[in-house]
Amino acid sequence: MITLKNDDPEVWRAIQDEIERQKNTIDLIASENTCSIAVQEAQGSSMTNKYAEGYAGRRWYAGCGNVDTVERLAVERAKQIFGAEHANVQPHAGSQANMAVCFSVLKPGDRMLGMDLSHGGHLTHGFKKNFSGMMYEITHYGVKKDTGYIDYDELRNIALKTKPHIIIAGASAYPRILDFPRFRKIADEVGAYFMADIAHIAGLIAGGAHPSPVPYADFVTTTTHKTLRGPRGGLILCKSKYAKKIDSVVFPGIQGGPFMHVIAAKAVAFKEAMTEEFKQCQHQTVKNARAMAQEFVKRGYNIVSGGTDNHLFLIDLRNKGITGKEAQLSLEAADIILNRNTIPFDEMGASANEPNGIRIGTPTITSRGMKEADAVKIADCIDKILSQPHDMQTKEAVRKTIRDLCSQYPLYKENACQTSK
Numbered sequence: 001m002i003t004l005k006n007d008d009p010e011v012w013r014a015i016q017d018e019i020e021r022q023k024n025t026i027d028l029i030a031s032e033n034t035c036s037i038a039v040q041e042a043q044g045s046s047m048t049n050k051y052a053e054g055y056a057g058r059r060w061y062a063g064c065g066n067v068d069t070v071e072r073l074a075v076e077r078a079k080q081i082f083g084a085e086h087a088n089v090q091p092h093a094g095s096q097a098n099m100a101v102c103f104s105v106l107k108p109g110d111r112m113l114g115m116d117l118s119h120g121g122h123l124t125h126g127f128k129k130n131f132s133g134m135m136y137e138i139t140h141y142g143v144k145k146d147t148g149y150i151d152y153d154e155l156r157n158i159a160l161k162t163k164p165h166i167i168i169a170g171a172s173a174y175p176r177i178l179d180f181p182r183f184r185k186i187a188d189e190v191g192a193y194f195m196a197d198i199a200h201i202a203g204l205i206a207g208g209a210h211p212s213p214v215p216y217a218d219f220v221t222t223t224t225h226k227t228l229r230g231p232r233g234g235l236i237l238c239k240s241k242y243a244k245k246i247d248s249v250v251f252p253g254i255q256g257g258p259f260m261h262v263i264a265a266k267a268v269a270f271k272e273a274m275t276e277e278f279k280q281c282q283h284q285t286v287k288n289a290r291a292m293a294q295e296f297v298k299r300g301y302n303i304v305s306g307g308t309d310n311h312l313f314l315i316d317l318r319n320k321g322i323t324g325k326e327a328q329l330s331l332e333a334a335d336i337i338l339n340r341n342t343i344p345f346d347e348m349g350a351s352a353n354e355p356n357g358i359r360i361g362t363p364t365i366t367s368r369g370m371k372e373a374d375a376v377k378i379a380d381c382i383d384k385i386l387s388q389p390h391d392m393q394t395k396e397a398v399r400k401t402i403r404d405l406c407s408q409y410p411l412y413k414e415n416a417c418q419t420s421k
């Protein structure tokens with residue numbers, strides 16, 4: 001970044017510091033990952049200069065031949081990876097993808113049934129301060145108190161009672177397999193559309209490590225930067241019969257010019273997602289999460305639902321005398337990066353800002369090439385910090401272990417789980 005260094009040393013410095021931070025810390029934020037240099041090159045390319053309102057072959061501006069090429073590649077690859085009839089690769093992010101689906105089939109005041117945010121759902125699934133909660137009449141389903149698994153009987157009862165126009169499957173903090181056929185069945189019983197928001201698990205689905213909703217859902221939305229390991233962005237998959245409607249809601253309905261540099265990077269990421277190495281990485285991500293969750297169980301931690309089937313799990317800290325925020329801060333001081341999180345049925349007066357849980361995800365450590373033994377080592381580090389959050393010696397010892405792990409598994413290296421070409 002020689003030109004940037006010369007032209008704007010302050011921004012250059014911050015970027016260098018961020019690269020160093022990513023290299024030298026362990027990232028356990030379940031919604032993050034580290035995408036390849038190829039993806040970053042595409043995203044940092046001159047395609048950022050191009051206006052391309054419309055779709056490939058049908059643009060409002062001249063000079064769109066090259067961006068048409070990358071958008072067609074992105075669309076075809078997305079369809080191939082997920083076996084979808086139609087793909088729209090233009091949503092700037094997951095929220096816009098969800099908004100486009102809502103605007104395509106709902107009117108203001110229609111009824112939406114989505115997962116409760118405090119049980120693991122997402123803001124766009126009906127949170128009152130989000131467009132979804134402001135525009136639609138919301139009801140929520142959640143998990144069972146005794147198991148932590150989605151209560152499908154309750155979901156069905158709510159659906160029968162409230163007759164939602166749309167039912168949403170998908171979560172930001174749910175560690176178990178989503179039963180898409182069951183969602184479909186309930187949606188059919190009440191005549192609702194079924195949308196699956198697979199933002200967290202898209203990579204797992206692409207890699208065969210989680211069942212796919214594509215055969216069951218009317219609409220599938222996702223971000224492209226989580227387990228899918230692409231650039232920050234959104235994607236919609238749907239049946240052909242909804243294609244025209246979805247395309248016209250994304251543009252001109254809610255967006256103007258698409259981010260063609262990001263779409264180029266999505267195309268690169270989708271090609272990577274077809275590789276055997278990507279598939280193995282997704283299975284390893286689940287193995288690492290399981291190994292780490294089991295280690296915490298052995299050490300007396302309460303894991304919501306007792307474990308995990310996917311890339312993340314939640315630790316309920318109520319028996320540990322430390323809040324989620326304290327845990328997050330003390331772990332950050334030891335170079336372990338994760339986020340505090342609400343846990344279902346938190347009766348200790350927790351707010352979204354002061355919850356009693358933490359969320360742990362394994363996409364990034366797996367992309368670096370780490371395996372189960374490394375995941376267990378990280379669990380040991382976390383346990384040490386949470387047991388003695390104010391002990392300086394513990395913090396220094398853990399930081400050293402983390403530094404060693406980070407240098408053993410560089411962010412970008414040949415033979416790591418992640419493509420570095």
Ligand code: DSN
Nearest residue numbers: 030031094122172199
């Ligand atoms: N903010 C994301 C997460 O951390 O799960 C969801 O969009």
